Amino acid sequence: MVSLKLQKRLAASVLKCGKRKVWLDPNEITEIHNANSRQNFRKLIKDGYVIRKPNKIHSRSRVNARLEAKRKGRHMGLGKRRGTREARFPSKIIWMRRMRVLRRLLKKYRATDKIDKHLYHTLYLKVKGNEFKNKRVLMEHIHKEKSELARAKMLQREGEMRRQRAQLKRERAAARAAEKEKKLLEEAA
Numbered sequence: 508m509v510s511l512k513l514q515k516r517l518a519a520s521v522l523k524c525g526k527r528k529v530w531l532d533p534n535e536i537t538e539i540h541n542a543n544s545r546q547n548f549r550k551l552i553k554d555g556y557v558i559r560k561p562n563k564i565h566s567r568s569r570v571n572a573r574l575e576a577k578r579k580g581r582h583m584g585l586g587k588r589r590g591t592r593e594a595r596f597p598s599k600i601i602w603m604r605r606m607r608v609l610r611r612l613l614k615k616y617r618a619t620d621k622i623d624k625h626l627y628h629t630l631y632l633k634v635k636g637n638e639f640k641n642k643r644v645l646m647e648h649i650h651k652e653k654s655e656l657a658r659a660k661m662l663q664r665e666g667e668m669r670r671q672r673a674q675l676k677r678e679r680a681a682a683r684a685a686e687k688e689k690k691l692l693e694e695a696a
Contacts, residue, residue, distance in 0.1 A: 509536065509540050511531060511536070511539060511540060513543065514531065514539050514540065514542060514543075514548075515529050515531070517542075517543075517544070517545055517548050518531070518548050518551075518552070518557045520545065521545050521548045521549055521552060522552065522557075522559045524559050527560075528559055528560045529557065529558075529559065529560070530557070530558045530559070530560050531556070531557055532555075532556040532557070532558075535551075535556045538551070538556065539551060539556060539557065605640075605641070606634065606635070608641075608642055609634045609639060609642065609645055610631070610634060612642055612645060612646070613627055613630055613631055613634065613645075616649065621649070621653075622649060622653070626649075626652060626653075626656075630645070630648075630649065630652075
């Protein structure tokens with residue numbers, strides 16, 4: 508068997524691939540052995556005596572199947588975990604996500620005039636102070652706060668009305684008293 512080391516190298520260079528990808532026709536070994544330039548190899552490639560082997564197939568089907576199972580929660584038990592809980596899913600990321608969700612909600616409510624800027628500010632600080640564990644709790648708190656504000660406003664309005672009515676009553680009573688006094692003075696005179 509003749510050594511075709513040089514021929515393999517030249518063929519690989521012409522084909523722009525590695526030497527392991529070069530196939531030399533075993534029936535044309537003498538012709539290939541005589542070829543000692545890139546030009547000769549271009550001709551051999553054109554004739555089909557030297558071929559670039561196709562890439563091997565590296566299937567991902569097993570990987571895909573395993574990832575599908577992992578999405579369902581398989582292969583994720585205690586024995587498969589290497590990092591600490593904090594390393595696998597940092598609490599800071601959980602915190603950042605929660606902050607962003609709650610602050611986004613507050614901004615939306617302020618933009619649609621569901622809450623005024625004062626309530627927005629107090630709630631913003633409460634969100635930062637870890638008072639609301641999720642969006643639902645915050646929304647419930649907003650509704651409660653709004654109903655309390657509305658109730659306070661209504662009570663204030665009722666108080667004002669009551670004061671106005673009392674004022675009118677006093678004025679009418681004073682007018683009546685003055686009228687009575689006037690009559691008595693007229694009768695006496």
